Amino acid sequence: MRRDPLAYLTVELSTLKEQGLYRKLRILEDEQKPKTTFDHRAVVNLSSNNYLGLTTHPRLRERALEATRKYGVGTGSVRTIAGTMDIHMELERRLAEFKKTEAVVVFQSGFAANAGTVSAVLGKDDVVVSDELNHASIIDGCRLSRAAIKVFPHKDVGAARKILQTLPAAQRKLLITDGVFSMDGDLGPLPALCDLAEEFGCIMMVDDAHASGVFGQNGRGTIDHFAAHGRVDIQVGTLSKAIGVLGGYVAGSRALIEFLYHRARPFLFSTSHPPAVAAACIAALDVLLEEPHIVDRLWENTRFFQSGLKTLGFNTGASEGPITPVIVGDGALAMKLSDRLFEAGVFAQGIASPTVAVGKARVRTIVTATHTRDELQFALDAFGHVGRELGIIH
Ligand SMILES: Cc1ncc(COP(=O)(O)O)c(C=O)c1O
Numbered sequence: 001m002r003r004d005p006l007a008y009l010t011v012e013l014s015t016l017k018e019q020g021l022y023r024k025l026r027i028l029e030d031e032q033k034p035k036t037t038f039d040h041r042a043v044v045n046l047s048s049n050n051y052l053g054l055t056t057h058p059r060l061r062e063r064a065l066e067a068t069r070k071y072g073v074g075t076g077s078v079r080t081i082a083g084t085m086d087i088h089m090e091l092e093r094r095l096a097e098f099k100k101t102e103a104v105v106v107f108q109s110g111f112a113a114n115a116g117t118v119s120a121v122l123g124k125d126d127v128v129v130s131d132e133l134n135h136a137s138i139i140d141g142c143r144l145s146r147a148a149i150k151v152f153p154h155k156d157v158g159a160a161r162k163i164l165q166t167l168p169a170a171q172r173k174l175l176i177t178d179g180v181f182s183m184d185g186d187l188g189p190l191p192a193l194c195d196l197a198e199e200f201g202c203i204m205m206v207d208d209a210h211a212s213g214v215f216g217q218n219g220r221g222t223i224d225h226f227a228a229h230g231r232v233d234i235q236v237g238t239l240s241k242a243i244g245v246l247g248g249y250v251a252g253s254r255a256l257i258e259f260l261y262h263r264a265r266p267f268l269f270s271t272s273h274p275p276a277v278a279a280a281c282i283a284a285l286d287v288l289l290e291e292p293h294i295v296d297r298l299w300e301n302t303r304f305f306q307s308g309l310k311t312l313g314f315n316t317g318a319s320e321g322p323i324t325p326v327i328v329g330d331g332a333l334a335m336k337l338s339d340r341l342f343e344a345g346v347f348a349q350g351i352a353s354p355t356v357a358v359g360k361a362r363v364r365t366i367v368t369a370t371h372t373r374d375e376l377q378f379a380l381d382a383f384g385h386v387g388r389e390l391g392i393i394h
């Protein structure tokens with residue numbers, strides 16, 4: 001009988017089970033909403049990135065249906081062959097206007113946007129200077145580029161400067177940070193990093209995946225929040241989180257975007273978005289511009305929920321926005337807290353190593369604009385009760 005060459009995977013899975021870190025996928029049986037059904041249980045949902053509730057917004061739904069009727073369900077090609085529809089170009093024009101940049105190119109996901117862009121703009125003789133907590137898609141993009149990777153401690157601008165001082169002036173350098181860090185909810189120190197980029201002649205890049213639709217005027221992101229327009233050469237945003245649909249984009253100069261058309265591998269070698277995706281994203285931009293009270297509501301809910309968790313005595317880290325970690329340290333304890341909350345009717349995902357550092361395991365919560373006060377209070381009561389039961393708070 002043939003020996004299973006993948007047997008080692010089963011061994012690794014058993015190890016995860018022994019460590020209490022094995023995760024089963026939770027199955028959503030309804031719409032992505034603040035109160036919904038996962039695994040046959042009605043729960044208050046604190047685990048989605050659906051910040052503004054746009055996954056189910058009637059304007060997006062309607063535009064997606066209209067586009068499907070008009071264009072069909074798929075594009076049948078990559079963008080660079082036959083898969084660029086007028087609706088893709090309209091979305092890119094609208095995003096560029098929104099982001100106040102010359103041009104935008106849309107990718108299939110935020111992951112593809114980061115990985116495809118970093119690997120396209122850099123090569124083996126170049127160097128990336130990167131925050132240690134930058135997203136996995138940035139890290140993969142850096143690896144794919146074969147550039148040297150220099151990592152600075154989280155938000156430590158002084159350490160980034162020391163690294164830059166050691167590099168030859170003529171070497172091409174990319175300084176890169178998340179706008180909002182996805183596991184902690186804190187902001188990258190953009191103004192200080194832009195100063196450094198200008199002083200040392202770096203390309204400045206910001207991944208604003210969790211900031212788009214959340215920070216800045218009408219949700220324009222952290223570049224707008226920090227009034228740093230014109231100081232960031234490459235802005236990445238996502239259409240999968242607050243925008244409620246799917247995709248990622250790069251905003252910058254016309255030359256950058258045209259270069260990516262020619263060199264970004266996910267753009268060149270992977271089929272373009274279905275027309276319904278592009279149409280729904282355009283509708284989402286209309287909502288951001290015409291219904292700004294939704295963003296205000298997100299911030300009201302964030303303040304209410306975060307101060308509730310703090311009053312209960314939880315460690316919520318350094319969050320500055322709707323992503324609020326409840327840091328417990330031990331991986332197995334984070335998973336237990338998440339499981340017990342789920343039984344109590346609250347879905348908040350446990351997150352452990354390797355997604356976060358060992359000893360920094362947590363349950364990550366994200367409130368949305370569409371949570372009601374009652375739902376958030378219900379979740380706080382559950383956190384209080386389960387947190388005391390597990391000895392995390394007293
Ligand atoms: C900071 C950050 N960048 C990029 C991405 C990737 O975005 P997408 O889900 O659109 O691929 C994510 C999502 O997980 C993220 O948190």
